[in-house]
Amino acid sequence: MRIHIVKIGGNLINKENLLHSSLKYFCKLRGYKILIHGGGRKADEISNKMGIQKNIVQGRRITDKETLDLVVMTYAGILNKNIVALLQYYKCNALGLCGADGNCVQSFIRKETNIDYGYVGDIDIKGENINAFLIKFLLRNHITPVFCSITHNGLGQLLNTNADTIASNIAISLANECKVELHFCFEKKGVLRDIKDNESYFHEINFHLFKKMKKNHIIKDGMIPKLENAFFALQNGVSKVSIGLPENLNNVNNKTILCL
Amino acid sequence: MRIHIVKIGGNLINKENLLHSSLKYFCKLRGYKILIHGGGRKADEISNKMGIQKNIVQGRRITDKETLDLVVMTYAGILNKNIVALLQYYKCNALGLCGADGNCVQSFIRKETNIDYGYVGDIDIKGENINAFLIKFLLRNHITPVFCSITHNGLGQLLNTNADTIASNIAISLANECKVELHFCFEKKGVLRDIKDNESYFHEINFHLFKKMKKNHIIKDGMIPKLENAFFALQNGVSKVSIGLPENLNNVNNKTILCL
Numbered sequence: 001m002r003i004h005i006v007k008i009g010g011n012l013i014n015k016e017n018l019l020h021s022s023l024k025y026f027c028k029l030r031g032y033k034i035l036i037h038g039g040g041r042k043a044d045e046i047s048n049k050m051g052i053q054k055n056i057v058q059g060r061r062i063t064d065k066e067t068l069d070l071v072v073m074t075y076a077g078i079l080n081k082n083i084v085a086l087l088q089y090y091k092c093n094a095l096g097l098c099g100a101d102g103n104c105v106q107s108f109i110r111k112e113t114n115i116d117y118g119y120v121g122d123i124d125i126k127g128e129n130i131n132a133f134l135i136k137f138l139l140r141n142h143i144t145p146v147f148c149s150i151t152h153n154g155l156g157q158l159l160n161t162n163a164d165t166i167a168s169n170i171a172i173s174l175a176n177e178c179k180v181e182l183h184f185c186f187e188k189k190g191v192l193r194d195i196k197d198n199e200s201y202f203h204e205i206n207f208h209l210f211k212k213m214k215k216n217h218i219i220k221d222g223m224i225p226k227l228e229n230a231f232f233a234l235q236n237g238v239s240k241v242s243i244g245l246p247e248n249l250n251n252v253n254n255k256t257i258l259c260l
Numbered sequence: 261m262r263i264h265i266v267k268i269g270g271n272l273i274n275k276e277n278l279l280h281s282s283l284k285y286f287c288k289l290r291g292y293k294i295l296i297h298g299g300g301r302k303a304d305e306i307s308n309k310m311g312i313q314k315n316i317v318q319g320r321r322i323t324d325k326e327t328l329d330l331v332v333m334t335y336a337g338i339l340n341k342n343i344v345a346l347l348q349y350y351k352c353n354a355l356g357l358c359g360a361d362g363n364c365v366q367s368f369i370r371k372e373t374n375i376d377y378g379y380v381g382d383i384d385i386k387g388e389n390i391n392a393f394l395i396k397f398l399l400r401n402h403i404t405p406v407f408c409s410i411t412h413n414g415l416g417q418l419l420n421t422n423a424d425t426i427a428s429n430i431a432i433s434l435a436n437e438c439k440v441e442l443h444f445c446f447e448k449k450g451v452l453r454d455i456k457d458n459e460s461y462f463h464e465i466n467f468h469l470f471k472k473m474k475k476n477h478i479i480k481d482g483m484i485p486k487l488e489n490a491f492f493a494l495q496n497g498v499s500k501v502s503i504g505l506p507e508n509l510n511n512v513n514n515k516t517i518l519c520l
Contacts, residue, residue, distance in 0.1 A: 046333070049310045069338055073306075077337020078329055081418055082408060085360040089416035093364040102355040102403055137401065143362055143394075150341060156349035157339055236489040 004033040007167040010186040012246065013040030018153040022185060022246040027090045029249060032139045034170065036147045037083060038163035041073040063118040063160045065215060071160050077150040084146055094144045095117030096222060099151030102134045105166055107151040107159050121151045121159025123169045130173035168229040175237030180239050184226060185246040202256045207231050230258050261438040264293040266499050267427040271447040272506065274301030282445060282506040289509060292399040294430065296407045297343060298423040302315045303334040323378040323420045335408040346404055354404045359411030360418060362394045365426055367419050381419025382410045383429045390433035428489040435497030442498050444486060445506040450516030451483060462516045469489050479513040490518050
């Protein structure tokens with residue numbers, strides 16, 4: 001069983017035309033596939049309307065009760081269901097899920113260190129808290145799971161979880177029995193040497209190079225956790241990880257391939 | 261295969277303690293079961309915060325684009341996912357669905373008569389647009405589907421649909437092969453003779469009595485479409501339909517039983 005796992009995020013979610021074309025490219029992937037989507041800026045848009053204050057501590061958003069409701073509404077509600085309806089229109093038999101549905105992705109509230117992140121869920125290492133049985137069961141029955149970045153702790157509490165982390169952990173949980181390819185799609189051709197030059201993408205990054213570039217601040221900000229998730233997947237049995245544009249999903253070139 | 265289909269609505273959704281106890285009673289039902297929930301007043305609460313104006317024409321809410329987003333966020337997002345997380349906590353393997361998920365409930369935009377209702381979806385008669393195959397497949401695999409009142413038209417458009425209508429149509433679609441019992445639960449003991457007296461519930465209403473009471477305005481307002489949905493289900497193969505409190509789900513008495 002070969003499975004493509006595609007995570008879409010950033011501007012692909014924010015702009016309607018990019019979302020539609022990303023979903024069309026996703027539909028063209030043959031065989032078993034899973035989609036995971038982030039939230040983009042949609043939650044900000046709705047929170048502005050609702051007058052919910054963003055609570056940022058040391059560059060990170062704190063998920064208080066009000067913010068949790070906001071992200072659940074946005075990610076599991078409006079984004080997930082519109083994506084599913086579009087995929088159905090494109091003849092892909094999609095079924096939207098958050099981590100609570102069928103107990104697919106269980107997490108635990110992030111341990112309080114010096115910052116209390118609120119209702120943020122981390123996933124136990126190596127995909128052990130993923131219901132891989134149900135995911136494979138859906139795939140074998142020609143259903144395409146579409147995950148949003150909401151999980152639960154098994155005690156009735158929904159939690160806000162990083163979509164890249166969910167993607168990596170689902171990929172790892174399936175890698176035991178299946179050949180899994182994980183694709184992180186966004187609006188750039190790959191991991192860029194120069195953020196202003198879309199052509200400056202790396203064709204390949206190995207773990208040694210990643211560590212070196214992280215140390216030298218060539219790779220920074222949000223790209224660090226994304227690459228950490230990517231290498232974590234490779235280190236735990238995922239066959240292939242790539243980062244790039246959705247139109248290159250079916251293309252072996254024109255993107256960044258990660259290797260150990 | 262015997263299936264209980266339970267619709268919960270009204271104050272059972274609005275008040276947290278009532279929602280929790282309703283879900284506990286639902287969990288106590290043995291065998292195959294399906295939950296369908298309405299939206300209660302949660303959408304009003306959120307629309308007030310967002311400053312979305314209610315658009316009521318001849319007593320009915322019009323679902324414009326903004327209102328559709330609101331109900332999708334509320335019903336498929338915050339309500340559906342919190343209900344699923346609670347059911348998981350109560351050891352019921354729930355999986356939340358809107359009509360677009362797995363193409364479970366397809367509808368069409370309500371035909372414009374003298375009022376344009378906007379993004380409101382009606383369901384084709386007799387459950388033919390229900391994916392009964394997928395619903396039975398989930399049930400047989402010990403998954404409890406939890407439906408919110410959002411459907412789709414198969415062309416990428418989500419639609420706002422009456423939860424009682426969804427419940428009746430799902431019940432009918434399964435009644436061919438299964439013994440289906442449909443329960444409409446709300447905060448009253450049954451269909452009341454005197455709206456102010458909770459003990460004045462009918463133990464039984466047959467179709468003849470319903471028509472007579474409708475004509476004489478003894479039954480009115482929202483109870484009319486609810487009973488019409490109920491009788492429609494009975495006329496199309498559903499074994500049993502009851503209306504009453506969630507604590508009487510497992511009780512043959514203390515509720516209104518409908519019969520032809």
